[in-house]
Amino acid sequence: MSIETALLKEWASAVEAFLAGDTILALRKGGIREENRDFELTSESFYFFPTYEHQKEHLLKEPFRRYASETRASWSPDLPNVTIRAWAEAAEDILIHDEEQLRALSPYHIWTDDYASERLHWKRTKPLHCLLLRVHRLEEPLIVSNDPAFAGCKSWLRLPLPADLAKRPVLSDEVFAAKAEQIRAALR
Numbered sequence: 001m002s003i004e005t006a007l008l009k010e011w012a013s014a015v016e017a018f019l020a021g022d023t024i025l026a027l028r029k030g031g032i033r034e035e036n037r038d039f040e041l042t043s044e045s046f047y048f049f050p051t052y053e054h055q056k057e058h059l060l061k062e063p064f065r066r067y068a069s070e071t072r073a074s075w076s077p078d079l080p081n082v083t084i085r086a087w088a089e090a091a092e093d094i095l096i097h098d099e100e101q102l103r104a105l106s107p108y109h110i111w112t113d114d115y116a117s118e119r120l121h122w123k124r125t126k127p128l129h130c131l132l133l134r135v136h137r138l139e140e141p142l143i144v145s146n147d148p149a150f151a152g153c154k155s156w157l158r159l160p161l162p163a164d165l166a167k168r169p170v171l172s173d174e175v176f177a178a179k180a181e182q183i184r185a186a187l188r
Helices: 012-020 062-073 099-108 113-121 173-187
Strands: 002-011 025-028 045-051 081-096 128-145 156-162 167-169
Touching: 002 012, 012 045, 012 062, 012 081, 012 128, 045 156, 081 099, 081 173, 099 113, 099 173, 113 128, 128 156, 128 173
Parallel strands: 002 045
Antiparallel strands: 002 156, 025 128, 045 081, 081 128, 128 167
């Protein structure tokens, strides 16, 4: 049985970092093709739809740059299918309004400080969304047909996907809780 399901478009390199347990943070501002031009957490649970359009190695901190080159090596814009490997629950949506808050988060995300700052200052009146994510690996990857309509600067897709796919958390409950608390403490 299939149900209409939310998919968050995210750099393929970031999806790999989530699956490796390297980070539990996504920083979102919204794409220029968003309906209201701002990011909204429209679903508290979603699959990751890996994207390649904007990811660049130099926008990632040094230890994570390999994810960009590794994912790009197997990608082509005309691939007929997209492989979905991860599902997440948003444990919290923290709104970041200033550089001080953003600097406090630097040790916990994969992007360079310059790129994170650029994201914060784009659409200056809007906050940067810092999503604390409980990421799960799908036991069997899900293959979906690629469609040109999936391209472009928008955060969300909705597709009919099988219900109740088997998945397991990337981090144990204890490790996730400790990482989430470190992030919350950094912002206090």
